[in-house]
Amino acid sequence: MTIFSQLRQRGAARYLASIAAGALIGLSTLSASAQQPVTLNFWDMIWGPPEYIDAAKGLVDQFNTEHPEIKVEYRSVPWNNWYQTFVTAIGAGTAPDVSTGAGYQAVQLYDLGAIRPVDDLVEEMKASGDLDDFLPGTVDTLRYDDHYVALPWGLDIRVWFYRKDLLEAAGIAVPTNWQELRDAAKALTKDGKYGVVASGDTGGSHYIYNAILNNGGGLFTADRKLDLKSERNVEALQYLAGMAADGSVSPASVGYNSDDRRGAFTRGEAAFMLDGPGAIDQAGDQAANIGIVPPLAGPHGDKGTIFWVNNIMVYQQTQHPEEVKTFLKWWSKNQKELWTKGRSGQLPTRASIAADPYFTGSPSRSYVLENYVPTGKTTATQAEGIFPALNEVEGEGVMQTLVQEIWQGKDLGASLDTAEQRLRGILGE
Amino acid sequence: MTTAQNVLPRAAGSWRESARAWIRSGGALPFLLLAPSVILMLTVIAYPIVTGFYYSFTDGSLLKFGRFIGLDNYTELLVSRDFHRAVVFSLVFAAANVAGCYLLGLGLALLMNQEVPGRAFFRVALLLPWIVPSIVSIVSWRWMMADDRALFNQIIGFFGGSPIFFLSDEHWATVAVIVIKIWRSFPFMMLSLLAALQGIDRTLYEAAEIDGATRWQAFRHVTMPQIANISIVLGLLMTIWSVNDFDTPWLLTQGGPANATENLVLLAYRYTFGRNDVGLGSATSFVTLIILMGLVVVMLRRQKGADR
Numbered sequence: 001m002t003i004f005s006q007l008r009q010r011g012a013a014r015y016l017a018s019i020a021a022g023a024l025i026g027l028s029t030l031s032a033s034a035q036q037p038v039t040l041n042f043w044d045m046i047w048g049p050p051e052y053i054d055a056a057k058g059l060v061d062q063f064n065t066e067h068p069e070i071k072v073e074y075r076s077v078p079w080n081n082w083y084q085t086f087v088t089a090i091g092a093g094t095a096p097d098v099s100t101g102a103g104y105q106a107v108q109l110y111d112l113g114a115i116r117p118v119d120d121l122v123e124e125m126k127a128s129g130d131l132d133d134f135l136p137g138t139v140d141t142l143r144y145d146d147h148y149v150a151l152p153w154g155l156d157i158r159v160w161f162y163r164k165d166l167l168e169a170a171g172i173a174v175p176t177n178w179q180e181l182r183d184a185a186k187a188l189t190k191d192g193k194y195g196v197v198a199s200g201d202t203g204g205s206h207y208i209y210n211a212i213l214n215n216g217g218g219l220f221t222a223d224r225k226l227d228l229k230s231e232r233n234v235e236a237l238q239y240l241a242g243m244a245a246d247g248s249v250s251p252a253s254v255g256y257n258s259d260d261r262r263g264a265f266t267r268g269e270a271a272f273m274l275d276g277p278g279a280i281d282q283a284g285d286q287a288a289n290i291g292i293v294p295p296l297a298g299p300h301g302d303k304g305t306i307f308w309v310n311n312i313m314v315y316q317q318t319q320h321p322e323e324v325k326t327f328l329k330w331w332s333k334n335q336k337e338l339w340t341k342g343r344s345g346q347l348p349t350r351a352s353i354a355a356d357p358y359f360t361g362s363p364s365r366s367y368v369l370e371n372y373v374p375t376g377k378t379t380a381t382q383a384e385g386i387f388p389a390l391n392e393v394e395g396e397g398v399m400q401t402l403v404q405e406i407w408q409g410k411d412l413g414a415s416l417d418t419a420e421q422r423l424r425g426i427l428g429e
Numbered sequence: 430m431t432t433a434q435n436v437l438p439r440a441a442g443s444w445r446e447s448a449r450a451w452i453r454s455g456g457a458l459p460f461l462l463l464a465p466s467v468i469l470m471l472t473v474i475a476y477p478i479v480t481g482f483y484y485s486f487t488d489g490s491l492l493k494f495g496r497f498i499g500l501d502n503y504t505e506l507l508v509s510r511d512f513h514r515a516v517v518f519s520l521v522f523a524a525a526n527v528a529g530c531y532l533l534g535l536g537l538a539l540l541m542n543q544e545v546p547g548r549a550f551f552r553v554a555l556l557l558p559w560i561v562p563s564i565v566s567i568v569s570w571r572w573m574m575a576d577d578r579a580l581f582n583q584i585i586g587f588f589g590g591s592p593i594f595f596l597s598d599e600h601w602a603t604v605a606v607i608v609i610k611i612w613r614s615f616p617f618m619m620l621s622l623l624a625a626l627q628g629i630d631r632t633l634y635e636a637a638e639i640d641g642a643t644r645w646q647a648f649r650h651v652t653m654p655q656i657a658n659i660s661i662v663l664g665l666l667m668t669i670w671s672v673n674d675f676d677t678p679w680l681l682t683q684g685g686p687a688n689a690t691e692n693l694v695l696l697a698y699r700y701t702f703g704r705n706d707v708g709l710g711s712a713t714s715f716v717t718l719i720i721l722m723g724l725v726v727v728m729l730r731r732q733k734g735a736d737r
Contacts, residue, residue: 084491087492108492201683251577252575252577254597254685255596269578392704395702395703397688407597408597
């Protein structure tokens with residue numbers, strides 16, 4: 001029986017009504033599926049105390065409420081085995097759409113073909129003027145292979161701290177240059193206390209980066225060739241070795257890790273320490289006794305310190321690049337609560353966030369932002385931007401061994417030769 | 430005419446029939462029962478070993494599969510100063526640990542084998558270093574020796590000595606790593622030797638006493654031969670565990686100062702995850718395996734000698 005004969009038998013009106021009803025149901029299903037939000041996976045490293053995760057989740061919830069067409073799923077990723085976590089996910093085709101990550105992660109994964117550059121987003125931000133909100137140099141640090149491989153969000157930087165109580169008791173002024181620091185450290189080394197406390201771990205290697213960058217040096221030439229034994233670098237390392245030879249550096253520094261170093265400084269066992277901007281917040285009831293040394297002038301008048309531009313990156317595996325861009329743009333502008341609620345140990349890369357009372361109301365944070373951040377340089381200096389080999393340079397342990405040998409008072413020339421040989425091996429030069 | 434086409438189906442048919450007959454007779458049952466374990470072993474042991482062995486001939490990273498480069502990783506490793514230092518430290522560490530654990534473990538086992546007051550309590554208490562998680566015990570040790578204000582230096586100072594920076598000096602750091610490893614490992618040695626001592630037939634000692642043997646002679650000619658086999662097995666296990674120990678040097682010194690306490694396992698870890706060179710890390714692991722196999726062969730030969 002054809003539909004026409006049915007129409008004749010049962011009445012056209014009934015069938016037309018049925019067809020109309022069916023069409024309506026079908027359309028409403030289509031409309032429902034069109035409203036189904038696009039799901040994005042956002043993996044975020046843990047950038048602060050436990051409240052950081054709650055703050056980040058809160059921000060994601062806010063984004064989801066404001067953007068019903070996109071649903072971002074937040075996953076907090078611990079730092080343990082982060083490398084394997086991301087590499088395995090990329091290999092298995094289960095990479096996130098977007099993630100934060102370690103300083104050089106974006107360039108490393110870009111080399112693997114796993115990162116989608118954010119050139120279009122940067123262009124849009126440039127056109128709208130939003131790019132001007134980023135602190136100078138932060139965006140361009142993430143330019144690699146003629147692409148912006150990620151968007152900056154946080155800064156980690158090394159700053160000299162001093163114990164106000166020890167300096168006041170000895171009647172010593174806060175140093176402003178290398179010689180004053182060395183003299184003050186020597187004068188304060190007495191009664192079981194030391195001028196400087198350092199460490200022999202990765203945090204200890206930051207003393208080297210700080211010194212060579214402060215002196216206008218850098219690990220690399222402009223064309224990314226190793227330049228460890230440049231005149232400025234050697235002069236900087238001789239300065240550190242000189243402080244060790246003065247007896248001003250705590251002998252325990254060689255075996256200390258960063259927590260030990262921080263603990264010794266907080267207990268008032270040393271007058272000066274190099275650490276991240278969060279050191280005062282972590283000092284508990286000793287916070288009032290800790291001050292920030294102004295950026296020191298090197299023997300040639302240079303100023304500088306090491307900093308890392310932490311970033312947020314997009315993965316090639318994403319099926320929703322436009323939605324990711326929407327999220328990234330929103331996240332970049334609205335992430336203030338990562339600090340105000342999440343108490344992240346990073347500093348913001350956006351001037352608008354740095355202008356928040358959370359930073360301006362804190363003398364230490366605002367001081368670092370105003371005085372140290374403009375002098376910040378990357379491990380890649382004198383080369384521009386960052387590149388994948390920096391991860392191995394920082395992670396392989398060459399600089400840790402070098403700084404341990406400096407604190408031990410070993411022959412600097414021999415230590416430098418060994419370090420250079422090992423670094424050349426890593427860089428394949 | 431007989432052709433291959435005619436013969437092959439018949440041969441295949443007879444093969445299938447004999448296989449069926451073999452299965453029906455129950456001959457396949459042991460293999461079927463063993464199959465899950467064999468598959469599991471192949472998956473979790475053989476596969477990583479084979480792939481790791483292949484990686485040791487490539488220049489890959491954690492991010493990229495490498496290309497085949499022959500023996501380059503092995504030649505680079507064998508001329509590397511880091512490798513030479515790690516081999517020496519691994520051997521010193523293993524030898525000192527085996528000797529220290531054995532002497533301490535045997536001494537305490539002999540003591541616990543006597544009727545001493547509070548024996549049950551001491552037997553349990555002496556197991557604590559073995560039971561406490563390594564992160565807890567080693568971090569506690571760090572606190573006790575980290576600087577001039579730490580407990581050990583307070584004690585040294587009490588007796589008028591100058592502070593020792595145990596973790597800042599290559600020699601003291603090596604001693605510290607070895608002592609802590611012995612402290613963590615001796616309970617296993619003690620427990621195993623105590624079990625062996627309790628298994629010795631008492632009549633052997635009675636016979637020795639009747640023959641006029643002194644306590645030293647009884648120990649030398651009765652106790653030692655009776656625990657010789659277990660001693661060699663324990664020495665073997667302790668050697669393997671010492672060469673493969675990651676926790677103790679990593680948590681105490683991270684291989685420092687100046688790489689003085691970096692063993693082969695830490696070196697393999699540094700190459701793989703620090704330098705991002707999976708090929709060199711795998712080559713280091715395989716050389717470690719070869720060294721361990723050499724040590725095992727030597728010890729097994731000694732055990733055969735003891736058996737004879």
